[in-house]
Amino acid sequence: MSWRHPRAVALLLAVTLLPTIRLLAESPETGETRQPRFVTKSLQGQVVWLAEALSRLHGIKTVPEAADRILALETADGQLHPLVEDIRGRAFRRDERLRKMQVELLVRQFQGSPMVQIVQVFELAEDAKYEIDYWCEICSIAMFELKECECCQGPIEFRRRVAPAN
């Protein structure tokens, strides 16, 4: 084989690189291709409205209608992490009690996205760390946000359980 033969070089490169490319594209758990890549991490702080925090921390003025558009986790050193508003994120919109507490959020940070997606919510209270969610006593089911029960449409209650030590 001659190295001056471009087709032969291309073929050799393809054969050499193929296993690497396949490794990158496949998730080991599912074998599915094009799995989004993310890192999971814990962030501590308070959930705030991004527009208010930008104004308070940086003097950035936003338009009035942006006031409650984006939620963010603000860490003690003033880092802002915008939250994906799925049902776990929306819990912080629906229940202002959650925006008053010190929290630890287990989040996913996707490659290429500044937004973080909440996986689990903990309250960092003075006496303990609590896992936070909502609970219907009648149906014995947990929900991620404050609303009518998915099952009986009755009222649900805020639930905090001491988080297992890890």
Ligand SMILES: [Zn+2]
């Ligand atoms: Zn119910």
